[in-house]
Structures are given as C-alpha cells and as structure tokens.
Amino acid sequence: MKKESTSQGVKEIARRANVSTATVDRVLHNRTGVSEKTKKRINEIIKELDYQPNLLASRLASKKIISIAAVIPKVSEETNFWEAPLRGVKRAEAEIKQYGVHTQVFFFDLNDKDSFSSTIAEVLRGDFQGVLISPSYIEETKKFAAQCAERKIPFVFLDSDIPDLHSLSYIGPHLFKSGYVGAKLLTYRLDRNKKILIINISKEIDNFNYQKIEEGFRGYFADRGQPMEIVRIDIRETDYQSVARHLTYVFHLNKDIGAAFVTNSRVHTVASFLKNSHRTHVSLIGFDFVTENVSYLENNVIDFLICHRPEEQGYRGIMALYQKLVVNAPVSKLSYMPIDIVTKENYEFYQN
Amino acid sequence: MKKESTSQGVKEIARRANVSTATVDRVLHNRTGVSEKTKKRINEIIKELDYQPNLLASRLASKKIISIAAVIPKVSEETNFWEAPLRGVKRAEAEIKQYGVHTQVFFFDLNDKDSFSSTIAEVLRGDFQGVLISPSYIEETKKFAAQCAERKIPFVFLDSDIPDLHSLSYIGPHLFKSGYVGAKLLTYRLDRNKKILIINISKEIDNFNYQKIEEGFRGYFADRGQPMEIVRIDIRETDYQSVARHLTYVFHLNKDIGAAFVTNSRVHTVASFLKNSHRTHVSLIGFDFVTENVSYLENNVIDFLICHRPEEQGYRGIMALYQKLVVNAPVSKLSYMPIDIVTKENYEFYQN
DNA sequence: TATCTTTACGGGCACGTGCCCGTAAATTCT
DNA sequence: AGAATTTACGGGCACGTGCCCGTAAAGATA
Numbered sequence: 042m043k044k045e046s047t048s049q050g051v052k053e054i055a056r057r058a059n060v061s062t063a064t065v066d067r068v069l070h071n072r073t074g075v076s077e078k079t080k081k082r083i084n085e086i087i088k089e090l091d092y093q094p095n096l097l098a099s100r101l102a103s104k105k106i107i108s109i110a111a112v113i114p115k116v117s118e119e120t121n122f123w124e125a126p127l128r129g130v131k132r133a134e135a136e137i138k139q140y141g142v143h144t145q146v147f148f149f150d151l152n153d154k155d156s157f158s159s160t161i162a163e164v165l166r167g168d169f170q171g172v173l174i175s176p177s178y179i180e181e182t183k184k185f186a187a188q189c190a191e192r193k194i195p196f197v198f199l200d201s202d203i204p205d206l207h208s209l210s211y212i213g214p215h216l217f218k219s220g221y222v223g224a225k226l227l228t229y230r231l232d233r234n235k236k237i238l239i240i241n242i243s244k245e246i247d248n249f250n251y252q253k254i255e256e257g258f259r260g261y262f263a264d265r266g267q268p269m270e271i272v273r274i275d276i277r278e279t280d281y282q283s284v285a286r287h288l289t290y291v292f293h294l295n296k297d298i299g300a301a302f303v304t305n306s307r308v309h310t311v312a313s314f315l316k317n318s319h320r321t322h323v324s325l326i327g328f329d330f331v332t333e334n335v336s337y338l339e340n341n342v343i344d345f346l347i348c349h350r351p352e353e354q355g356y357r358g359i360m361a362l363y364q365k366l367v368v369n370a371p372v373s374k375l376s377y378m379p380i381d382i383v384t385k386e387n388y389e390f391y392q393n
Numbered sequence: 394m395k396k397e398s399t400s401q402g403v404k405e406i407a408r409r410a411n412v413s414t415a416t417v418d419r420v421l422h423n424r425t426g427v428s429e430k431t432k433k434r435i436n437e438i439i440k441e442l443d444y445q446p447n448l449l450a451s452r453l454a455s456k457k458i459i460s461i462a463a464v465i466p467k468v469s470e471e472t473n474f475w476e477a478p479l480r481g482v483k484r485a486e487a488e489i490k491q492y493g494v495h496t497q498v499f500f501f502d503l504n505d506k507d508s509f510s511s512t513i514a515e516v517l518r519g520d521f522q523g524v525l526i527s528p529s530y531i532e533e534t535k536k537f538a539a540q541c542a543e544r545k546i547p548f549v550f551l552d553s554d555i556p557d558l559h560s561l562s563y564i565g566p567h568l569f570k571s572g573y574v575g576a577k578l579l580t581y582r583l584d585r586n587k588k589i590l591i592i593n594i595s596k597e598i599d600n601f602n603y604q605k606i607e608e609g610f611r612g613y614f615a616d617r618g619q620p621m622e623i624v625r626i627d628i629r630e631t632d633y634q635s636v637a638r639h640l641t642y643v644f645h646l647n648k649d650i651g652a653a654f655v656t657n658s659r660v661h662t663v664a665s666f667l668k669n670s671h672r673t674h675v676s677l678i679g680f681d682f683v684t685e686n687v688s689y690l691e692n693n694v695i696d697f698l699i700c701h702r703p704e705e706q707g708y709r710g711i712m713a714l715y716q717k718l719v720v721n722a723p724v725s726k727l728s729y730m731p732i733d734i735v736t737k738e739n740y741e742f743y744q745n
Numbered sequence: 746t747a748t749c750t751t752t753a754c755g756g757g758c759a760c761g762t763g764c765c766c767g768t769a770a771a772t773t774c775t
Numbered sequence: 776a777g778a779a780t781t782t783a784c785g786g787g788c789a790c791g792t793g794c795c796c797g798t799a800a801a802g803a804t805a
Contacts, residue, residue, distance in 0.1 A: 094761085095760090379742045379743050419753095
C-alpha cells in the first residue's frame with residue numbers, strides 16, 4: 042500500500058507549464074512578478090488538473106501562525122451554559138492546533154456591559170485574524186463589527202445573531218422556530234381554557250432574542266387559529282427572591298395558569314418557585330441543558346428543555362473561521378442549529 | 394506572527410540525547426537496532442518533553458496509505474435511511490483523505506443474507522487496515538469478527554450492536570432507552586383505557602435490535618406501574634399490501650387501539666395504512682428521519698420520529714478507525730448517539 | 746590473527762509547499 | 776549608447792518525520 046508516486050501538485054503544474062514551482066506558487070497566491078501570459082497558462086493548467094493544495098505540506102511549510110479570538114461570557118454562578126460552547130471551542134482548537142492555528146478565549150461578564158466593551162477593545166488591540174463572538178450587547182457589537190470591517194477581520198456570531206453586520210457567519214438557533222416548538226410542546230396536553238404564562242427573566246440584554254422567541258411562540262397559536270389567553274411578564278432581576286416575588290403576584294392575579302414558558306435558560310429559577318409554592322401541576326418549558334435545569338427535568342418540574350447544541354456551536358464557530366482563514370473555503374452565512382427536545386427520558390444521552 | 398523557531402520534535406530529542414534523529418525514530422516506532430541504554434535515555438527525554446509527533450509531517454513523509462472499508466446496506470426503494478450514514482462516511486473521508494487515508498464503501502442488500510456474506514468475503518480479500526460495518530446478520534458477523542481478530546484488523550459496529558465480539562467500538566443508539574422514550578411520547582396524551590399496538594415489520598433480520606427496543610418500551614410502563622394493554626404484531630413481509638392486510642386484521646380484533654409504535658423506520662408504511670383507512674386519530678411513533686416518514690410527519694399522521702443522527706454515526710465510525718489507525722489514540726468502546734425527538738415543528742432543522 | 750556477521754548508529758533524501766534570494770532580460774532614464 | 780531600474784522568473788532551503796543505505800565497532804568464527 043504505497044501512495045502513487047506520480048509527481049503531484051505544484052511540481053506537476055510547473056513541469057507542464059515549463060516554469061519553476063516558485064512561479065506557480067506566485068500565481069497560486071496571486072502575488073506579483075508573473076507576466077499575464079504565463080499567469081494565464083498556469084491558471085489553465087491549475088483548472089485542468091483541478092489542483093487542490095496539500096494542506097499538510099502547506100501548513101507544515103508555512104511559518105505563519107493564525108490567531109483566532111473567541112469572546113464568550115464567563116461561567117457565572119447563575120448559569121454554566123457557556124461551559125458547553127467553551128468545550129466546543131477547545132475541541133476545535135485541539136483539532137486545528139497542528140495546522141498552526143492558535144485560539145485564545147476571552148471571557149466577559151454577561152451582566153456587565155463595560156466588561157463586554159473592554160474585552161472587545163482588548164481583542165482589537167491583539168493581532169487576531171478572526172474572531173468568534175457572542176454579541177451580547179447590540180450597540181457595542183455594532184462598533185466592533187465596524188472596526189473588524191475596517192481591518193478586514195472576519196467574525197462569527199455565536200448563539201445570538203445581529204443581522205446586517207456582515208458577519209462571516211451566524212451559528213446558533215433559529216429563534217422564531219424555537220419558540221414555535223416550545224408552544225407545540227407546551228400545549229400538547231394543555232386544557233384549552235387554561236392560561237399560558239410567558240416569562241422573560243433578564244437584565245435587558247439581548248432583547249432581540251427574546252422577542253423573536255416570543256413571536257415564534259405566539260405564531261404557533263396564530264397558525265392554528267387557537268386564541269389562547271397568554272399572560273406575559275418581564276422580570277429584570279435574576280435572583281430567586283425577585284423572581285419569586287413577581288411570580289407570586291402574577292399567579293395571584295391569574296388563578297388559572299396551566300403552563301409557563303420561560304424564554305431562556307433561567308427556567309430553573311421558575312422551577313424552583315413552582316416547586317416551593319406547590320404548583321408543579323403547571324407545565325413548564327424553557328431553554329438550555331444546564332445543570333440546574335436538568336435536575337428539575339429529573340424531578341418532573343420542568344417538562345421539556347429546548348436546546349441548541351451549544352458545544353457544537355462553539356466547535357463550528359471556530360471551524361468556520363478555520364475554513365475561511367486556512368482552507369480559504371466558502372462558509373455558509375447562516376448555520377442554524379437543530380432544535381433539540383430534551384426530556385427526563387432522553388437527557389442522559391443528550392450531546393450538547 | 395511567526396512560529397517559535399525553537400528546534401522542535403525529533404530533532405530536539407536527538408540533540409539532547411546526543412544521537413541522530415534516525416535513532417530517535419527507531420525508538421519512537423520501537424524498531425530494532427537500538428541498545429537498551431540509549432533507548433532508555435531517549436524514552437526519558439521523550440517523556441520529559443511530552444513529545445507529540447507532528448501529524449502533518451508524519452503523514453506527509455509517510456508513503457503508507459491506510460485503507461478503511463465501510464460495509465453498509467445499499468439504499469433501497471424501501472428506505473433511504475442508509476444515505477445518511479453514507480454521507481457521514483464521505484464527510485469523514487474528505488476530511489482525512491489528506492492524511493493518506495483511503496476509504497472504500499461496500500454495499501449489500503439488506504434483504505439478502507448472501508449478499509452480506511459475499512460482501513464480507515470481498516472485504517476480507519482486500520487489504521484493509523480497518524472496517525466499519527453494519528452487522529445486519531448475526532452469525533455472519535460473528536465469523537467476520539473472528540477473521541478480523543485473527544488478522545488484527547479493528548472493526549467498528551454501526552447502528553446496531555452485537556456485544557462480546559470485541560469490536561473496537563459500537564456507534565449507534567441505546568436501543569432500550571429509545572424504546573423507553575417512545576413509550577413516554579406515545580402516552581403523553583393517550584387515554585388510559587385505550588390499547589397500544591407494537592408493530593414490528595421486518596424479514597427476521599436484527600431481531601436483537603427490535604427486542605431491546607420493545608423491552609425499553611414496556612419498561613417505561615413497568616417503571617410507572619401503569620399496566621397498559623399492549624398488543625403486538627410481527628409482520629414478516631415489508632410491502633404495503635402485506636402490512637395493510639395484517640393491520641386490518643389487528644384493528645378488526647382490537648377496536649380500541651389508541652396508539653401505535655413501530656420499532657423501525659418502516660413506520661411510513663403504517664402511516665400510509667392509517668391514512669388510507671381513516672384512522673389518523675391513532676397516535677403514531679416510529680424511527681428514523683427518512684423522506685417518507687418526514688412527509689407523514691408533515692401531514693400529522695406520524696406524531697414523532699425518534700432519530701439517532703445516522704450521518705453523525707457514519708462520520709464517527711470512520712473517525713474512530715482513523716483515531717485508532719493514524720493517531721493511535723484510544724477509542725471509546727461504546728458511543729451512544731443522542732435520542733432525538735423530531736416533530737412537525739422542528740424537523741426542518743434536524744441534522745442527521 | 747584474519748575474515749565474516751551482527752549490532753548500533755549516522756547521513757541524507759523525500760514528502761509538497763512557502764518563501765527568500767539571486768539574476769538574466771526587458772524597460773526606462775540620462 | 777550606457778547606466779539604472781524594474782520585471783519575470785529560477786534555485787534552493789526549510790518545515791518535521793519516515794526510512795533507506797552505508798558503515799564503524801563489537802562480536803563470532805575459522
């Protein structure tokens with residue numbers, strides 16, 4: 042089992058074009074110093090042979106190191122959600138390290154806009170050829186995108202999207218559809234005459250996301266002409282006490298709530314409240330495979346979790362940049378993750 | 394951005410040990426021709442430096458081609474299920490081709506034991522260093538495993554497992570749990586006093602799989618002490634006419650069937666029957682993201698499909714062999730795929 | 746002791762690409 | 776026309792590893 046020894050690659054092209062490999066190389070990397078005539082001739086041969094450069098040799102010979110920055114929220118006490126994308130980033134890193142690609146992860150505090158800004162500034166000061174970023178704050182991200190455009194640095198949005206900023210790619214959920222699926226699951230066994238409660242717990246960040254999810258959720262009922270009575274509540278503090286206070290009030294006003302839909306991963310806080318107040322008959326659905334949520338899934342307090350393979354997201358985000366920067370292959374602008382349904386029965390095999 | 398020019402790898406080891414790179418190479422590949430003394434010295438340095446060979450250079454320099462065979466059923470009119478694993482295999486192939494790994498796919502007829510045997514024989518005649526195989530026929534697979542063991546060829550089982558044959562790895566679903574999830578989904582909105590029908594359509598192949606799935610299905614009710622009335626039927630012909638005939642009979646005998654569970658991807662045949670006989674009020678669940686099934690999902694005839702990322706399976710199967718043969722890294726013996734729940738609402742984002 | 750065999754190692758080319766450096770030839774400038 | 780500059784290209788080393796071949800030194804045999 043030997044490789045075929047037919048002279049391959051650049052050498053073969055050079056032989057056929059009657060030039061040296063250096064000249065072929067110049068054409069391949071469209072550098073200057075080649076006459077139009079020979080350039081054309083070489084390009085024809087390249088096409089004819091359907092030449093694919095040997096990545097091994099290429100990366101081995103190249104002294105360049107490509108640096109990619111990943112900007113994601115740090116794991117907080119509140120949620121360990123971002124552990125998963127981080128794992129994905131690390132997995133991708135390990136895989137492409139041998140190609141001379143270096144990744145550096147920057148963490149910011151999800152509850153602190155300044156931390157986001159300063160992290161971005163730090164990244165821009167560094168010499169990175171590509172950036173993977175979770176665009177948590179819209180205005181700051183816009184500025185960042187402008188800077189990247191100026192320096193021709195490709196960037197990929199992770200987990201939530203901000204359209205029209207010319208990102209290389211968006212990798213994350215289709216928010217509308219996620220809400221849609223949530224509605225389906227929630228009403229699967231719900232009485233028609235019960236009310237539904239939409240709960241949005243967050244400190245005013247990525248409104249855009251929640252809005253899209255809620256649209257999807259309501260869209261489901263619109264599509265089937267089922268005008269359910271839907272109550273909604275925004276809670277701007279994320280601690281248990283605040284959430285409990287607000288929820289107590291809502292449940293006091295609405296005695297006949299049969300189901301609750303939480304628009305993000307903080308569903309475990311609601312689960313905790315429902316359990317403590319002996320309201321576990323209320324169907325509960327939320328997002329993300331984080332430890333607290335899973336334990337309430339186990340206890341039957343949360344009925345379903347909707348997940349979007351966060352680890353896979355991290356992995357794909359880095360790989361998209363790798364494809365662009367190293368392989369120079371086209372990258373699809375939108376990469377929607379599957380909308381996974383996780384229950385008590387299948388969670389143990391769930392792979393982020 | 395330059396790579397650190399510190400002399401790396403084998404050369405550095407050689408320098409420290411005061412030998413040539415050839416000698417280090419001999420130690421690394423434990424070939425003969427090195428005295429115990431120097432061998433020990435070199436090994437110590439290797440450990441000290443935590444030397445990781447550069448795969449790029451290694452594969453580039455090596456003239457060896459590694460050949461992997463993949464043995465899977467061919468796509469039939471009956472089902473296009475195996476398209477997905479094939480895609481996965483191709484994807485893996487494209488990725489590792491540059492490392493001098495060559496894959497060849499062999500197809501057999503799922504309904505023809507002889508075709509399976511002869512394909513296996515063909516593979517064994519060829520010079521392959523690893524085999525990925527869908528072990529459809531148990532006895533034949535046992536013989537195959539014995540032959541592989543003799544020739545020290547690692548093999549990976551795909552989609553269904555036969556334990557105790559010392560496969561390098563099993564990549565596929567956890568069958569028991571899949572049945573368990575099916576039961577949960579089926580009964581989610583089922584009347585207590587309705588009967589459940591288990592349908593097994595197949596020509597006697599991989600009994601083992603169906604048995605495990607059914608165990609899981611029944612296990613769900615056992616766990617909750619819900620003694621549902623369960624009717625089961627085995628159908629040994631896979632064409633629509635035969636299935637319809639058998640089902641007509643069963644539904645005639647049992648007027649109060651509220652839900653049906655099909656143990657494999659042939660659920661679309663049942664869906665067709667239910668639709669034709671105006672029995673779409675019966676909940677229906679089955680397996681696999683194949684075209685026909687998806688269309689019945691769209692029509693609301695099939696409620697849920699349970700899927701196991703077949704493309705991912707094919708991909709991982711090849712990559713497991715790659716890990717073993719090229720990287721020489723350990724491979725986990727069991728790799729259970731997630732149990733995905735696919736509905737009308739989320740199927741469009743399902744990624745095999 | 747002279748010849749043959751074995752052991753233990755070093756030298757060096759090859760893999761395909763990147764890229765620096767050198768230089769005839771062509772072009773432009775005095 | 777001669778000098779200076781630019782253009783267009785070739786030679787060749789380097790990347791880290793695999794592996795063939797050659798050879799001193801040690802040991803075995805006559």
